[in-house]
Each structure stands twice: as C-alpha cells, then as structure tokens.
Amino acid sequence: MTSHAVRLESAGAAVTVVSADRAVTDWSARYFGPWWKAAEVPPESICAGPVVLAEVDPDVYADASLAVTQAPHTSTVYAKAQTLVARDETAGVIRAVSPEEALAYRSEPAGANLMIFGRDTEPVATATARLAREVMRGMLLRDGWAILHASAVVQGGRTVLTFGQKGAGKTTTALALASQHRWGLLANDRVFVRPNDAESVDVLPWPSAAALGLGLLDALGWFEIARERLQGGESLHPTQDQRVTDALRGGRRKPLWENGKELKAQVFPDQFGHWFGVPLATSGEAAALVFPRVDAKATPAVTDEVRGLSDDDFMSGATEDRYPDIFELARVDGGGINESRHEVAHRLAALPHHSVVLDHDVTANARFLAKLVGLQPY
Helix, strand or coil: CCCEEEEEEECCEEEEEEECCHHHHHHHHHHHHHHHCCEEECHHHCCCCCEEEEEECHHHHHHHHHHHHCCCCEEEEECCEEEEEEEECCCCEEEEEEHHHCEEEEEEHHHCEEEEEECCHHHHHHHHHHHHHHHHHHHHHHCCCEEECEEEEEECCEEEEEECCCCCCHHHHHHHHHHHHCCEEEECCCEEEEECCCCCEEEEECCCCEEECHHHHHHCCCHHHHHHHHHCCCCCCCCCCHHHHHHHHHCCCCCEEECCEEECEEECHHHHHHCCCCCECCCEEEEEEEEEEECCCCCCEECCCCCCCCHHHECCCHHHCCCCCCCCCCCCCCCCCHHHHHHHHHHHCCCCEEEEEECCCHHHHHHHHHHHCCCCCC
C-alpha cells in the first residue's frame, strides 16, 4: 500500500504525519503550511522521531474501538466529544475511542508516537492535524517554550504582541497591520515564546484556523473575496457554522449571534495567503506589547489605562480543557515550565506597552498602530 508523509518542523522540534490516504497528509500540509515548514517527504525516509500515523478504515476502527470498550476504561471529554480511555501501564500504551466521532487512538508516550483510526477521511484528517500539533507542543514546551494568549505580527523580525480577552481586539490589531501594511501574520490567538541569548524573547506561531466575524471580514475588504471563493466551490474550515456559510454566499454582512456568542467564519491558515494576500511569518523577536479595546464610536488613540502581563495571559493546563493531555503528549503543564514563563514575563515587562482604543476603520487603525509601535508601513 502506498503511503504519504508530511514533516512539520519548528525550532528544532519535528513530527511526521503518515497516511495511505493522501487527503489526510494534504490536510496537515495546508493547515501547518509555512508556519511550521510543512513539507512532503518520502515515507521510506522516516527512521526516527515522533510519528502520527492515520488510517481511514471502518474495520480497523471497529477493532480499535472494541479494544477500548472491552478493557477497564475511564470517560472524559476531549475535543468536545465523550472519549473512553484505557491505559496499559505495563505496555506503556494508551488507547481511546470517541464513539460519536468514530475515532480511535493508540498513544505510545515514550516514543511520542500516535495512531488514529476512523471511518471517514475528514474527521481523521482534522484529528490528525490536531494531535500532530499536540506532539509538537509537547516537544516545544519541554524545550523551554511557553504559550501566550496573544496575536502577533512581524516586520523585519520585530514582533508586535497583542493581548486581551476574547473580543478585546487581538485579531483586529493583527489583521489591520497584516492586511494594510503586509506585516507577516505570526499568530491569530496564541504564540510560543522563549527567552533567548540576547536578553529578549523569541516568538513562534501556534498554527490554527482563525475565527473572523462577518463585520471584520467586511471591514478588511475580504467579504466579497470569501463570497466569490465559496460560490466557486471552495470552502472554509469545516468547524464553521452553516449559517455563516449561507450568509457569506448570500452576501449578508450583518454579524450573526447565538446566545450572546458571535458566529464567525473559520479561515484555514493557508487561506490568509491564497485568498487574502496576507503573508505568514515563521518566527520573530518581541518588540512591543499592545493592549487594545474596540469602540465603534472612538477614534484610534492611546488611552491612559495601565496594563501589563498577568498569569491570565499565559495558557496553562487548566485553560486547555478542550484538549486535556490524555495521550501524555505534553507531559508538562500545558502552558510551559514555570521558570520559562516567569523569565518571559520579566523580559516582556521591559518592552514598550501601549494601551489603545480602536474603531472599525481598518485603514485608520493600521496607520495609527504602525506609527505608534515605531515600525514604518510596508
């Protein structure tokens, strides 16, 4: 049987995704793309290192599922799905099954190797990418990296980090600078950070789909681009609510809400470049911190609010409750080692901090922000 393989690499950490189903490896290639230097490699060249092996086969899934349910097991929620977990301490193997997703797993933590089995290609492809990212996260965390809840853009190697809770304007800030001045988009929601030998902080991307509201898409000038792409038969990330897809195809720009939560478009990482012309960056060094809030009636300006980093700005095992480390891929706190987090916080505290208010005018926001952080427009 012919196999396909894609290798992901960043900052010395690497994992290879292998599957006989080309759609599975293609999914990882487009999801991680230039952020984690995804590249197709000959399967026969894989001789060592962590591997995520994915197989789409209903019979193999059924056997793997049965092996879990017939063994002593516990139940938890993983990726929003009820998941049964069976541990064989003697063999060093963790098996799991998510019946509602028709996905089964086998993890060998000592070798950081993972197998995924399922009935259908798309669920297997999405789970494979998610767990390949978890393998990489574990390696980077154990190598001294920590994870910040921030967006990031890069210009000439200098990185602007933007902080705030959901809705504060992290995505607005990053995409204003990336779309208007072609600064490299490093991350939409979180980043890896680590102290470097130059007494500064290195920054790496956390690859993920980006959630963009219909109003922001329109303000960026991307609504019609997305609409034409969808009408031409292309698609956004499958986690996107069908009502958002229908609104985009129908040309309805009004934001969609449900129970106080905005329903947003889910953009694949590679679509930033292919659809919207936004370059992706692979690394940078922290240069400035921005703490925005968005007020449609305001004019972009500096505010007198004093804001600095807090523990809440770092991700942790507790904040990763959607993806608990049931396969023992991280084996450290989900946000990084305490010493690394403390040193990162200390060094970032010495950089310029900017508390700002932004409006819905992307061009005005980008012009103001570029001048504020001292990096000239492209």
